Amino acid sequence: xxxxxxxxxxxxxxxxxxxxxxxxxxxxxxxxxxxxxxxxxxxxxxxxxxxxxxxxxxxxxxxxxxxxxxxxxxxxxxxxxxxxxxxxxxxxxxxxxxxxxxxxxxxxxxxxxxxxxxxxxxxxxxxxxxxxxxxxxxxxxxxxxxxxxxxxxxxxxxxxxxxxxxxxxxxxxxxxxxxxxxxxxxxxxxxxxxxxxxxxxxxxxxxxxxxxxxxxxxxxxxxxxxxxxxxxxxxxxxxxxxxxxxxxxxxxx
Numbered sequence: 001x002x003x004x005x006x007x008x009x010x011x012x013x014x015x016x017x018x019x020x021x022x023x024x025x026x027x028x029x030x031x032x033x034x035x036x037x038x039x040x041x042x043x044x045x046x047x048x049x050x051x052x053x054x055x056x057x058x059x060x061x062x063x064x065x066x067x068x069x070x071x072x073x074x075x076x077x078x079x080x081x082x083x084x085x086x087x088x089x090x091x092x093x094x095x096x097x098x099x100x101x102x103x104x105x106x107x108x109x110x111x112x113x114x115x116x117x118x119x120x121x122x123x124x125x126x127x128x129x130x131x132x133x134x135x136x137x138x139x140x141x142x143x144x145x146x147x148x149x150x151x152x153x154x155x156x157x158x159x160x161x162x163x164x165x166x167x168x169x170x171x172x173x174x175x176x177x178x179x180x181x182x183x184x185x186x187x188x189x190x191x192x193x194x195x196x197x198x199x200x201x202x203x204x205x206x207x208x209x210x211x212x213x214x215x216x217x218x219x220x221x222x223x224x225x226x227x228x229x230x231x232x233x234x235x236x237x238x239x240x241x242x243x244x245x246x247x248x249x250x251x252x253x
Contacts, residue, residue: 005043
């Protein structure tokens with residue numbers, strides 16, 4: 001049985017989430033609840049759950065305040081954290097770059113089932129929790145142009161400079177990352193998700209299966225249907241519909 005604590009200042013949401021968890025799994029046991037930063041910290045220190053469902057906005061602060069306080073008094077939490085949030089673009093972006101899971105309000109049953117599957121996979125896995133540090137760092141600085149990204153693989157979570165990513169390649173519902181001075185990494189998220197995250201960092205989707213960092217583009221070859229050569233000497237096909245835009249981007253570079 002996986003132990004969990006639910007921290008949210010909305011009693012109705014807590015009751016609804018517990019009901020949904022009971023409907024979709026018998027493996028997660030809510031052993032405690034809290035509605036504020038103060039009661040949340042006390043509950044977590046006492047119960048030490050494996051999972052924390054954590055609301056961002058609480059009556060006396062934020063869920064981030066809870067993590068900060070725990071880090072100061074008890075060190076980094078070893079619990080798997082699921083944030084509960086409304087559609088806040090900045091927060092969602094921060095979670096994605098930190099490879100942290102979240103549930104949107106109102107809670108969608110299908111999304112919750114996906115989250116339950118992630119919890120089962122994550123609990124018991126050894127993590128450095130550097131991705132939580134990355135999240136708190138970005139939240140503290142209130143930066144919008146994130147410089148680092150956390151990538152979650154089957155063997156743990158790895159942090160990289162966004163500028164070190166050479167290219168990404170779709171592998172079904174997975175994405176393979178090719179990173180400077182590092183072996184390729186296979187991530188269980190779609191290329192579309194990373195396209196949305198990385199476009200503003202100088203990445204361009206030049207093919208259905210390929211997202212490239214323009215900083216590592218070596219050559220654009222017009223023959224053989226058109227392709228590009230990257231800094232890692234890979235040849236990446238260029239979709240016909242992307243040729244004109246890529247030529248404009250190359251001129252701008």
